[in-house]
Amino acid sequence: MGSAVTVQSIGPAAAAETTLRAAAAKAGLFFGVAASPGRLSSIVGQEFNQLTPENDMKPSTIATSSGGLQNTGNADTLVNYAQTNNMLVRGHTLVWHSQAGALQGANQATLNTFIGNALNRWGNRIAYWDVVNEALDDNNTGNRRSQWPHTLNRDANGDGDLFDTGDTDVIRDSFIRAKQVVQAGGLTTKLCINDYDVEGLTVRGGVQNRKANALYEIVRNYRQYIDCVGFQAHFNDNPNSIITDDLQANIQRFADLGVEVHLTELDIDDDLSNNDIGAGQAENYRKVVRACLNVAKCTGITVWGIADSESWRSSERGLLFTGGSGNYQKKAAYHAVLDELNKGRDVSTDPTSPGTPPTPSASPSVTPSVPPTTPPNPTTGCSATVSLNSWTGGFVATVRVTAGTAPINGWTVGIALPSGATVTNSWNANRTGTSGTVQFSNVSYNGSVNAGQYTEFGFQGSGTATGLTPVCTAS
Incomplete structure (x- = not known):
């Protein structure tokens, strides 16, 4: 399914576990990667226990104009590979203003049809779905995007939000449909909202992160439908995309809502380490991974690609490996991540208990601290x-x-x-x-x-x- 892989190590990593997936599993989270079928070399199954299709589940690839499915072969290949290698799958993505393909301009009914078809197509083989992706505007405005599908929104009472019963909100309505499909099918799939520049409580200069606040309000208001939040974590030198010291605090406040938090598309631009992809970049990765490990309901980290040369932002050299085409060399950042994962969680200040490691058939869950009471023997009622x-x-x-x-x-x-x-x-x-x-x-x-x-x-x-x-x- 892929070429043989040669992995050369730049430097040794003294660690209890020797792969990212093993160290992550011991710490009670997944460590994943985004890939396409052409990049399923053996390192994917060796190092990662979660897989996100980079492009092969986006609407532009699999959606028809009526909400049906097409061209699912590559997605099937990725899902099958994940099952064979005991990996979770994240479906990416259902409702998105970009790369919408034949769905561009569709009404909510058509979006709902597509949501149902995609969820049912792969069922429990997908642990998480990004139901709504990148719904918030750029430049830290805190506003919803104005382009389709957000043109479907209607603020019925004019109070400036879309959280009221009479409002029409593509975010809420898409999650309601997804939740109905999950409930009707008895699926364990968890439903996520995913966005970028939402990682910290603040942005450069200590300015309040309005985009993160807007996402928080969406999750708080629609908590009954949303199971998980994805921070894309494309860290770079944009003032809104830097690694702030309050990253962990922001992860924690979302976790306090009861949702899982994931870093879903992690890469760290070498500009944040003055073009140093050695110790400087490694330290940045260490900070980000530790922020997740310190919050028990931060249950997964996914890097957006294997090697720098294969990244959508290859010039930023933001990933864990150099090389390519199955011949990869571990960077200092790889060893830093492995070392941090092997240190395990420190949740002494976190109010929840660590989740159990995920399995391919079900997503991570928090072990109840009090066992369920014994139910009475039901007759009627x-x-x-x-x-x-x-x-x-x-x-x-x-x-x-x-x-x-x-x-x-x-x-x-x-x-x-x-x-x-x-x-x-x-x-x-x-x-x-x-x-x-x-x-x-x-x-x-x-x-x-x-x-x-x-x-x-x-x-x-x-x-x-x-x-x-x-x-x-x-x-």
């Missing part, structure tokens, strides 16, 4: 169980609603919170109240549950939430 992931001052609860011996068409779950506990966010459910006894009810796509089957919703809160006993009522 429904039952509910809750599992908690807690830290000092806060928690995330996942609630499983199980139908009894007959199907249900709707459900309500009441949960009495301890004194001082407050719900700050919820997803996959409508909510009444924030403290005391809080009522959760189904939304449109998860009310119908077949006999013996289940659906799940979740909520995040402040305070302590031990001993929760959910009470389920079916309709």
Whole structure:
């Protein structure tokens, strides 16, 4: 499937593990690469445990004007390679203003058709999908893009945002469709939003990163549909693209929303190290990898290519290898990344527990700190169980609603919170109240549950939430 690879090392790396994928797996995250079928030399499977098609799943390659699929052969090759080599796959991408191909100018209904076809085409063989890509404007304005598909947006009440029920928002509507497909198919695929220049809380000069703030508001408002956030991490000398000291703090604030955070397209321009691709660039890579490792819900890093010569920005020499065509040499940056991964996580200041290493059939998850309560033996109606992931001052609860011996068409779950506990966010459910006894009810796509089957919703809160006993009522 690719030529034999020769890897020459510029310098030794004293490390417990000798490959990026092994060191990353031990630290509880994936370390991936973007590639095309022509670059599937053996180093891909040796060094990486996640694969992103660089161009072969973009709409310009696989979408028809009616939202159907075409030309999926290269994508299939990449997915098959990943399965054979025990790698996760990230689908990239479904809704994007650029490289839209035949979808350019399509309405939301056509976009929804394409979303459904792509999600169902590969199913659980894809662990993550970038549902919406690069939705925010350049130059740190904090605004949505104005070109298609954002021309489909409508601010119904004129309040300046697109978060209200009557608004039309291509981001929200695309995620709603994707979530419906995932739910209907029983898929484990996680749904992500992906953008660049959103990495730090600030940009050069300490100016507030308005683009990152806008992305944060999107995720906060649409948390019930969004599972993961991708920071592209194309670091260069653009004032909005530098590596800031508050990178970790920004990763952490997104993680605090309950989503996974990934660095999805990492490369580091040699301009940020005064054209030094030795120790200078290595130190920059070390900083970025450590920022991810220090946040437990930062569950993956992907470099955007193998070698400098094969990069879309080859003159910037921003990747981990030199050479090409299967003959690669490890740079100092490679050894720095390997060393940092081997040091493992330091989450002493992070309020969550490290996630378990990902597997190809399912995406990473956080191990509950409190096991689910034993559900009653359901007869008719429904039952509910809750599992908690807690830290000092806060928690995330996942609630499983199980139908009894007959199907249900709707459900309500009441949960009495301890004194001082407050719900700050919820997803996959409508909510009444924030403290005391809080009522959760189904939304449109998860009310119908077949006999013996289940659906799940979740909520995040402040305070302590031990001993929760959910009470389920079916309709």
